[in-house]
Amino acid sequence: MSAIRIHPPTTALTISIKHLTCNPNNLNLFSTNSRNFKRSGFRRNLTPIAMSSNPLEVCAKSSITVPNRLGDCPFTQRVLLTLEEKHLPYNLKLIDLANKPEWFLSISPEGKVPIVKLDDKWIADSDVITQTVEEKFPEPPLLTPPEKASIGSKIFSTYIGFLKSKDPNDGKEEALLNELSAFNDYIKENGPFINGKDISGADLSLGPKLYHLEIALGHYKQWSVPDSLPHLKTYMKTVFSLESFTKTMPLTEDVIEGWRPKVMG
Structure with missing residues (x-):
């Protein structure tokens, strides 16, 4: 089960996901055993993967309509989908983009999400994040020809x-x-x-x-x-x-x- 921890001082929500697991004003246009998952009539054969030893840290936009819910950034969802499909555990920190905490601005000076911590380094931009994740965790492969x-x-x-x-x-x-x-x-x-x-x-x-x-x-x-x-x-x-x-x-x-x-x- 997922454990949810709320940190009032930072106005961020942290969700630890254990199982396999926007800036709205600047939308940029540009281990486990093998098993089968059945989804919508399709079956995917998943190969064993090298799990991340520690959950990745992910900063994401929080909901503006319901407290403690993930927000609407499609670029952030792309990153989360990548982590989910690769079955990588992560801690999700939800950021109120209308009231960004100082600790968040210290790691993302432009105040943008998504931003992910990989190998003790914060990485921004969904293109860069997903490419880095693919290189570091190549199984199961998600690379598009x-x-x-x-x-x-x-x-x-x-x-x-x-x-x-x-x-x-x-x-x-x-x-x-x-x-x-x-x-x-x-x-x-x-x-x-x-x-x-x-x-x-x-x-x-x-x-x-x-x-x-x-x-x-x-x-x-x-x-x-x-x-x-x-x-x-x-x-x-x-x-x-x-x-x-x-x-x-x-x-x-x-x-x-x-x-x-x-x-x-």
């Missing part, structure tokens, strides 16, 4: 463009639909995941962004992924139902409130 790493990479930026758009005729919706359609066609021929039958880092990066897309566009635009893109919808359902995803996903209310400044601004 270079030729597939950019699949779906433009979806998030076009989603933001459409979400912020005030003009229904500016082509932002069409641009998003073009990206989603291209991804739908790719998954149709190459799925169920971006790297075929095996989940990879590309899925762990794209999944949280699609989750935000679904919630925010549904709330602010009354828009949903069209039924004409069935393979994309199946992909989203598969990723969102992963145990690692349900364990790390933000509350719907936090996603909505997290995007409000972007929409209303």
Whole structure:
């Protein structure tokens, strides 16, 4: 079971996860035995892994709607998904980004999350963090082949463009639909995941962004992924139902409130 410890002086929540286990104003666009896990109809064969001797330290955005809950940063969820899929234990410290504690600013002067402590060094940026984790803990592998790493990479930026758009005729919706359609066609021929039958880092990066897309566009635009893109919808359902995803996903209310400044601004 997870042990939860609250530290009032730092306004941070620490969660020790034992089992295998954003800055909202600056969204950057750019051991155990082998076993089988059954998830959404897919079975993954997991190889023995070299466990981290000590839990990793992870600083993440806290919920702005419910106390002591993980917040809505998709880049942080990407990092947590990576740790979960690699079954690495970690201590999660939740940071109130509206009232950052001094100890946090001392390790993250720009006040950004996620930030992870690896080998006594704090590392920022989800790209750098996940790459470092992959190098240090290569099993099970999550590396995406270079030729597939950019699949779906433009979806998030076009989603933001459409979400912020005030003009229904500016082509932002069409641009998003073009990206989603291209991804739908790719998954149709190459799925169920971006790297075929095996989940990879590309899925762990794209999944949280699609989750935000679904919630925010549904709330602010009354828009949903069209039924004409069935393979994309199946992909989203598969990723969102992963145990690692349900364990790390933000509350719907936090996603909505997290995007409000972007929409209303």
